[in-house]
Amino acid sequence: AQSVTQLDSQVPVFEEAPVELRCNYSSSVSVYLFWYVQYPNQGLQLLLKYLSGSTLVKGINGFEAEFNKSQTSFHLRKPSVHISDTAEYFCAVSETNSGYALNFGKGTSLLVTP
Amino acid sequence: DTGVSQNPRHKITKRGQNVTFRCDPISEHNRLYWYRQTLGQGPEFLTYFQNEAQLEKSRLLSDRFSAERPKGSFSTLEIQRTEQGDSAMYLCASSLVGVGGYTFGSGTRLTVV
Numbered sequence A: 001a002q003s004v005t006q007l008d009s010q011v012p013v014f015e016e017a018p019v020e021l022r023c024n025y026s027s028s029v030s031v032y033l034f035w036y037v038q039y040p041n042q043g044l045q046l047l048l049k050y051l052s053g054s055t056l057v058k059g060i061n062g063f064e065a066e067f068n069k070s071q072t073s074f075h076l077r078k079p080s081v082h083i084s085d086t087a088e089y090f091c092a093v094s095e096t097n098s099g100y101a102l103n104f105g106k107g108t109s110l111l112v113t114p
Numbered sequence B: 001d002t003g004v005s006q007n008p009r010h011k012i013t014k015r016g017q018n019v020t021f022r023c024d025p026i027s028e029h030n031r032l033y034w035y036r037q038t039l040g041q042g043p044e045f046l047t048y049f050q051n052e053a054q055l056e057k058s059r060l061l062s063d064r065f066s067a068e069r070p071k072g073s074f075s076t077l078e079i080q081r082t083e084q085g086d087s088a089m090y091l092c093a094s095s096l097v098g099v100g101g102y103t104f105g106s107g108t109r110l111t112v113v
Helices: none
Strands: A003-006 A010-014 A019-021 A023-026 A031-038 A044-050 A056-058 A064-068 A073-078 A087-095 A108-113 B005-007 B010-013 B019-024 B031-037 B044-050 B053-056 B065-068 B075-079 B088-095 B108-112
Touching (some): A023 A031, A023 A087, A031 A064, A044 A064, A073 A087, B010 B019, B019 B088, B044 B065
Antiparallel strands (some): A003 A023, A031 A044, A087 A108, B044 B053, B088 B108
């Protein structure tokens, strides 16, 4: 069975500072990896995804993530955050043969302050 | 493309009542998924459809939960005899087969009192 661990439940950061949100997964088979963002009382918006190919994936709003197979990680980064990046961020994994059902982590709350 | 639409946005019901939620996916998407999200947790997969066929339903939370997608377009999720523990956000998502990652709706927030 697969699982997803988001190592930080909350990450406070100052505006314009860099940020990294950590995600580790476990699976015995090939996986697809995703990061979603959720603003209050809204659904989830896809930030980026890794399906195959280059391990460095660029997404929307200046976010990027790197797939590290040996460390089973898919950490999300942004070099300079804005107040508007304050939200809940979810890492998700699907096994490539699962019909794309996603297994989510518990989320990381990013709080950007001036 | 108006995105994934879910109705109602909010539902308050008394314990023991039945509730039904509707999801309208992106029109060209052939897969439709239902998730449940409780406070402070990530979404939890419930079931999914490819066209009108329900391909996975073993993770529905109990036999009080059922879903349909009768014509391969919109879907409904029904909860019978609601309990307070059913209070949560119910999310719908849709995708195309072979394309990783999908589009979520804004969800239906259920409160059971």
